Amino acid sequence: MRYLTLLFLFVLMTACGQKKKYHDGKKEVPESPLVAEILEFQEELDESFKDPETSPLTDKHRKDFEGLDFFGPDTSYIVKARFERTPDAEPFFMPTTTDRKTQEVLYGIAHFTLNGAEHQLEVYQSLELLDQEEYKDYLFLPFLDATNGEETYGGGRYIDLSIPKGDTLIIDFNKAYNPYCAYNKKYSCPLVPRQNYLRTKVRAGVKNFKKD
Numbered sequence: 039m040r041y042l043t044l045l046f047l048f049v050l051m052t053a054c055g056q057k058k059k060y061h062d063g064k065k066e067v068p069e070s071p072l073v074a075e076i077l078e079f080q081e082e083l084d085e086s087f088k089d090p091e092t093s094p095l096t097d098k099h100r101k102d103f104e105g106l107d108f109f110g111p112d113t114s115y116i117v118k119a120r121f122e123r124t125p126d127a128e129p130f131f132m133p134t135t136t137d138r139k140t141q142e143v144l145y146g147i148a149h150f151t152l153n154g155a156e157h158q159l160e161v162y163q164s165l166e167l168l169d170q171e172e173y174k175d176y177l178f179l180p181f182l183d184a185t186n187g188e189e190t191y192g193g194g195r196y197i198d199l200s201i202p203k204g205d206t207l208i209i210d211f212n213k214a215y216n217p218y219c220a221y222n223k224k225y226s227c228p229l230v231p232r233q234n235y236l237r238t239k240v241r242a243g244v245k246n247f248k249k250d
Contacts, residue, residue, distance in 0.1 A: 214243030
């Protein structure tokens, strides 16, 4: 991902350099690496939804699927959180949309400022995934906010994170996505704990899925 971002910026700068020094029209503003990364996330998510091997969509909805509805990239929704680890937390079973429960542990609490107010969210680690190499550093952040049920899915959204080296955790709400059960009832999705409700509108990430 990082390589593709740098390659994109190189091509952009090269193209700009080939233009006339003086010309009419608005001055082009290069796309920032942060915005490019958000757009890449959106593109990759759309591609996974188009692929029948990875898509949560039913055949009916995937047939005419062109892309998810996203909020526009907004770097003000990328926050630097103070990450308070909770090494003494006891494992618990998180309820889902079905009878299944997932075994989680509270890995830490993220403290940050968003939309001019202080917030905190609990961040979890799935004990069921620890034995898989690709998930050894994986952290799970489910959250609710004031857009749920209107602009976004009523059950809240998820963000995938990695264990940070220090006590700072970067949370990019532009990468918030819907649980699969928002698209297909056959999936079992963890329910967002009420303590992870943000009393503000998070107008970033994936919007609600409208089924025709």
